[in-house]
Amino acid sequence: EKTTVAIIGAGVAGLTLATLLQKSGIACIVLETQSRSTVETLQRAGVVEARGVEMFERWGLAEDLLAGSIAQTIDYRVNGKSRIFKLTKDSRNSGRFCTQQMLVNNLLKTLIDKMCGDVRFEVQNVIIQNKQNEPTKVIYYDKAGTHEIDCKYIAGCDGSRGTSRSSIPNGILTKYSYEFGYSWLAAHVESPLKEHPIMAVSDYGFVGQLPRGPHRSRYYLQCELSDGPQDWTDERFWNEVRLRLNDSTISDVTIIDKQFVPLRSVVFSPMQYRNLFLAGDVAHLVPPTSAKGMNLALYDVDILAQAFLSAVNYNDLKALNEYSDTCLPHIWTYQDFAISMTNLMHDAGNPEQHGKFRQMTARAQLDTLFNSPAATQLHSEYQKGNI
């Protein structure tokens, strides 16, 4: 069997890339280890930023994929005291509210149901053949047996634990990483956000609440790296939310799921090896404090889809050869933002984390976001994904 691009992984990166290629008449096959129903239920990010909106508009897909407008404010709280940060206005698009789950579902409908795209779920043991003097191939197994796909290019979009990266020989990639030393308990709950998205520091640690549709929201609570479900009963969770937000009126509601996310930043460089190109979480991770992971994945596949188009339609390999060099500066810019936001929101809180001195400087930094128009502008640009 033959195709032009074999795509490993049907997350945001793989499905968006496949949709862009399919729309441009470039043959591709997507391989996914999970079932369609599992892929459809994964819920993480909440917003497609301005750059992503512009990308989907440019490819003529925005109306099919994206939902409504988003808040242009953030409630930065310190020990329960609110301060509403207003994002500066500019002539660019604003981001759109679109949960990751909604985006993935809309991509699946558009790609499979409307465009007759080829997405194969529940595959096993995906093996990448990408050596010099050998044809580029992907081999996989399913209930029917072994399958081989001859292809020109492979896109590794299989997330942080995917296998495409490990097919690259030792010594080619450099891993740059930074561990923050704490985790977030991410909980999807059956209660909507009342007003503004909340990012709150307190003497007891960080808590955030972000919108996830008209009836739901997601809370994030700073916790120990070693914490797991056994440490966080629902009762403890709600008591801690009330304590950190200094708001006794919050009542316990149904928690749909709890996830423990160690905060870390990772970049693999370069993002390509011969005919294999990495995109999304398989190539880089940012802590969720920055809310950039899905948006960086969208950036990668926009660049990669355009590069595949030039290579396949015009035999022009320049953009493909420069794929890593085009993506990495953007990724490092948002790694910088993610580190700065994560340090700010945690150092400004519990002094046991990094000491009273760091707490005072972090709180001064938070003040500067409100008091200096230049800082307000820069922070807005980062938040909107305009840099």
Ligand code: FAD
């Ligand atoms: P994934 O979504 O992980 O998709 C990879 C796919 O590949 C999966 O379906 C997986 O099953 C499949 N796969 C794995 N291995 C194989 C294999 N060997 N063969 C075939 N398929 C395979 N980002 C934001 O922009 N904003 C946010 O607010 C935000 N909040 C987040 C909150 C949490 C709690 C977390 C954990 C992340 C958050 N992110 C956010 C980050 C965002 O979810 C990720 O960056 C995004 O999912 C990356 O997409 P991806 O397609 O690269 O990887």
